[in-house]
Amino acid sequence: FDNMGIQHKLSDFKGNFILLDFTKEFCEPCEKAIKELKIINQNYSHEIKIISFSGEKSQAFWKKGIVRNAIQWLSLWDGNGATGKTLMKYDVRGFPKFFLINKDGKIIEIIDGYSEGILENKIEKLLKD
Numbered sequence: 001f002d003n004m005g006i007q008h009k010l011s012d013f014k015g016n017f018i019l020l021d022f023t024k025e026f027c028e029p030c031e032k033a034i035k036e037l038k039i040i041n042q043n044y045s046h047e048i049k050i051i052s053f054s055g056e057k058s059q060a061f062w063k064k065g066i067v068r069n070a071i072q073w074l075s076l077w078d079g080n081g082a083t084g085k086t087l088m089k090y091d092v093r094g095f096p097k098f099f100l101i102n103k104d105g106k107i108i109e110i111i112d113g114y115s116e117g118i119l120e121n122k123i124e125k126l127l128k129d
Contacts, residue, residue, distance in 0.1 A: 002076055003063055010051075011105060017048040017126065018101040019119065022092045024055040025065045029114040030096045034069050036119050041073050047127055049073070055095055057081030100126060 001007050010018065021037065023030040041050050050073040054062040062077045078084045082092075090099065100109040100122060109122060 001078065002074060003066060008051075008074065008076060010101070013049055013051070014105050015103050017103060017123075018099075019048055019050045019123065020090075020099040020101060021050060021052040022055060022087065022090065022095060022097040023052050024095040025061045027095045031069075032116070033096050033114040033119065034071075036116065038070075038072070040120055040123060044123055044127070045073075048123060051076065053077070053086060055082060055084075055087055055092065 010020070019037075019040065021033070023033070037050055037052075040048065052071065052073065052075045054065070054075065054077040056062040056065075056077060057079065059077065059079060062075070065071075066075050078086055080087075090097070094112065096114050098109075098111040098114075098119065099107050100111075102108050108126070111118060111122065
């Protein structure tokens with residue numbers, strides 16, 4: 001669900017490249033990735049959609065993070081934290097974890113953790129191919 005209570009499915013975004021971001025509040029590498037996600041959203045939003053999925057159990061923490069970090073892309077939360085079906089489906093055991101998904105809805109790259117520049121480099125390469 002998004003912060004307006006609307007349920008979303010990845011299939012809703014078929015036909016777009018997707019950067020699926022599994023994140024958690026107060027996770028240092030997740031916080032560092034936000035700066036780069038903002039740049040990607042600003043520079044590539046017409047070509048790739050960012051979707052963040054929070055691993056928080058607390059709705060209040062999740063919503064505060066959206067405001068605190070001024071998130072301008074879709075942020076989702078299911079209220080189940082680490083035991084949620086979505087996190088289990090994508091085998092998320094640590095944060096952040098990123099999935100690049102092609103226009104056909106297939107995962108083409110998985111990135112565990114974060115290092116500066118890795119996301120933008122992967123996206124630039126993806127869009128050139």
